[in-house]
Every structure is written in structure tokens, then in C-alpha cells.
Amino acid sequence: MSYAVKELFLTLQGEGVHAGRRAVFVRFAGCNLWSGREADRAHAICRFCDTDFVGVDGDGGGRFADAPALAHAVEAAWGAGGERRFCVLTGGEPMLQVDDALVDALHASGFEIAIESNGTLPAHPRLDWVCISPKAGSEVVQRTGDELKLVWPQAGSDPDAYEGWDFAHLLVQPLDDADADANVAAATRFVLERPRWRLSLQTHKLLGLR
Numbered sequence: 001m002s003y004a005v006k007e008l009f010l011t012l013q014g015e016g017v018h019a020g021r022r023a024v025f026v027r028f029a030g031c032n033l034w035s036g037r038e039a040d041r042a043h044a045i046c047r048f049c050d051t052d053f054v055g056v057d058g059d060g061g062g063r064f065a066d067a068p069a070l071a072h073a074v075e076a077a078w079g080a081g082g083e084r085r086f087c088v089l090t091g092g093e094p095m096l097q098v099d100d101a102l103v104d105a106l107h108a109s110g111f112e113i114a115i116e117s118n119g120t121l122p123a124h125p126r127l128d129w130v131c132i133s134p135k136a137g138s139e140v141v142q143r144t145g146d147e148l149k150l151v152w153p154q155a156g157s158d159p160d161a162y163e164g165w166d167f168a169h170l171l172v173q174p175l176d177d178a179d180a181d182a183n184v185a186a187a188t189r190f191v192l193e194r195p196r197w198r199l200s201l202q203t204h205k206l207l208g209l210r
């Protein structure tokens, strides 16, 4: 299978339990909860997305003909050194494209593989780290994983229900929009009231990284 990738870059994982870790990000094009067009945002299932995932024209992006070609690009972005190789598959919605061949090729290249997914499609079973970020109004089928990352505040989401799902870590991440300061305060209150949860900040934005 070929893969449509918006951009591919080396950075630090900004969010979640692995925040601060060196990582190659693969941002797949396309999502099943929003077209990515501003004209459609108000009527999309997911309306707060902070990401451009349309097309394959970003830095390092393109159409990769097969899994070895994409794994080779990930290796090139990582550079020299076989230690602690880590890649994050995101998007858009990566589970629209991630398949056996890609997981096997990245593992063969020595990468630990994390995914950032909205959970509406089953996560690939051989991923090393599964982060699910549920979106109100969508049906989340992937209710197990390593971290659940809830963007907050989010009308219609149900933190009590998420506590019953099977995730090792529960995180709440402030919604980045025009009310960002108030959203950080709301997320902080959330954690003070719910000791099973911890705060995830988008540290790459604070650091001026991608």
C-alpha cells in the first residue's frame, strides 16, 4: 500500500507521558472526523483541531510508494544512532493508513512506535504506545491503550465513562483556542478534583517547536 503523508519531521514529543522525548513525527494526511477545510469546520464532528493535515505538501511529506520507502524516510530524519529510536504516527487520523507492512518496516528499522489516534478505528495491535484522544460525538471503539488524552474543556465528553476504560494513564490537555488561559485554568481544576488524572501541556508550542 502507498501512504499519503502531510509532513515528516524530527522534534521532541510535546504531549503526554513521553513529553520531552526525541521523536520523528509522521503526520498522515486526512481525517475521518473533519475534512480539514475551514469551510467545513463548524459542521464537523471534531471542530477544534489545531493541525493542517490536508495534502502531502508539508516538509518531508509526500506519497510514499510502500512501507520500506516510508521507513527509510523516518530513519533518515532520525539520523545516525540506533539507540532509543522513537517515532510518533499522527495526522490527521493515522489509523486510516497504518498497516502491518508499515509497523513491521519501522520495527525492522529499530523504532519504537507510538500513535496519536482519535480511537474511532481499532489501533494496530503491534504498536508500542497507544494514545487515544476521544472526541465528543464520535464512537470510540479503541477503549484500551497506554494513555487516554482528553482535550478539555470539551462539551459532550464524559470523563466518568473514560475512567472505566482500560488505559494505564489518564491525561487532560487544555484546549488551545482563543480562550487558552481559561482552558489551562479549567484543566488544572479538573486534575485537582480528579486525582487519577494528570495535566498534559503542549510543550512544543511553549518551546517554539513543531
Ligand SMILES: C[S@@+](CC[C@H](N)C(=O)[O-])C[C@H]1O[C@@H](n2cnc3c(N)ncnc32)[C@H](O)[C@@H]1O
Pocket: 031, 048, 049, 050, 051, 090, 091, 092, 093, 094, 116, 117, 118, 119, 132, 133, 149, 151, 173, 174, 175, 176, 177
Ligand atoms: C491533531 S491530533 C491527530 C491525531 C488524532 N486525529 C487525534 O485526534 O488524536 C493530535 C492531538 O492533538 C490534540 N489536539 C487537536 N487540536 C487541539 C487543540 N486545539 N488543543 C489541544 N489539543 C488539540 C488531539 O486531541 C490529539 O490528541
Ligand SMILES: Nc1nc2[nH]cc(C(=O)O)c2c(=O)[nH]1
Pocket: 011, 012, 013, 014, 015, 025, 051, 090, 091, 116, 204, 209, 210
Ligand atoms: N512536538 C509535537 N508533539 C506532538 N504530540 C502530539 C502531536 C500531534 O499533533 O499529534 C504533536 C505535534 O504536532 N508536535
Ligand code: SF4
Pocket: 031, 032, 033, 034, 046, 047, 048, 049, 050, 051, 053, 091, 092, 093, 118, 135
Ligand atoms: S480527530 Fe484529530 S486530526 Fe481529526 S480533526 Fe480532530 S484533532 Fe484533528
Ligand SMILES: [Mg+2]
Pocket: 050, 051
Ligand atoms: Mg500537534
